[in-house]
Amino acid sequence: MKALSHPLRRRILHRLRVHGPATSTTIGEVLGANTGTTSYHLRQLEKHGFIEEIPERSAGRERWWRRAETPRDVRMPRPDTVAPEDQPVIDELLRVRHAEDMELFSRLPEEYRRDHAWALLSRGFAHMTEEGLAEFFEAYIRLLQEHSHDREDAPPGARPVHIRLFTLPADTD
Known part of the structure; x- marks a missing residue:
C-alpha cells in the first residue's frame, strides 16, 4: 500500500494501464517528470510487483515497462x-x-x-x-x-x- 501512496506512481500506473508499455523517458515527458525521477518510481513499482520490464523490447539503457498482470478489482484491506x-x-x-x-x-x-x-x-x-x-x-x-x-x-x-x-x-x- 505504501508504494501506491505516491501520486507519481499512481499516475505512472494509470498511464501504463490506459496507454500500454512505455519507457521512463516517454512516461517522464508525458507526466512532466525528469527521467531519473521516473526511473526511480518505476523501480519501486517493479519491486512491489505492480509493473514488469519487457525484456524483448528493452535494449541497452532503454527499458520498456508494462503493468504486471493485476486483478481488475483492487480492494482495500479490512x-x-x-x-x-x-x-x-x-x-x-x-x-x-x-x-x-x-x-x-x-x-x-x-x-x-x-x-x-x-x-x-x-x-x-x-x-x-x-x-x-x-x-x-x-x-x-x-x-x-x-x-x-x-x-x-x-x-x-x-x-x-x-x-x-x-x-x-x-x-x-
Whole structure:
C-alpha cells in the first residue's frame, strides 16, 4: 500500500494501464517528470510487483515497462487486518483515492452530455443484510471480470473506462 501512496506512481500506473508499455523517458515527458525521477518510481513499482520490464523490447539503457498482470478489482484491506503503524498509510491512500474519484465525478456531467454511450450512471438504494451485501459485491466483481478485457486482448472498439462501486450505510447520516 505504501508504494501506491505516491501520486507519481499512481499516475505512472494509470498511464501504463490506459496507454500500454512505455519507457521512463516517454512516461517522464508525458507526466512532466525528469527521467531519473521516473526511473526511480518505476523501480519501486517493479519491486512491489505492480509493473514488469519487457525484456524483448528493452535494449541497452532503454527499458520498456508494462503493468504486471493485476486483478481488475483492487480492494482495500479490512481495517482489522492492518497493523496500527500502517493505518496512516491506509488513511492517506484512501484520502488520495477519494480526491482522484472526486475529480472523475466532477467530469461526469460533461462526459454524460458528450458521450452518453460511455458515461453511464446509476444510483441505487436497498435494504440488505451484511451477508446479502457481501454476495451482491462478489456478484458485481464477477460481472466486472466477465465483461472486462486486458488492453492487449481487447476486441476492436473497446475503450478503457473507470468503474467505481462503493456502498455506505444510509442510517448513519
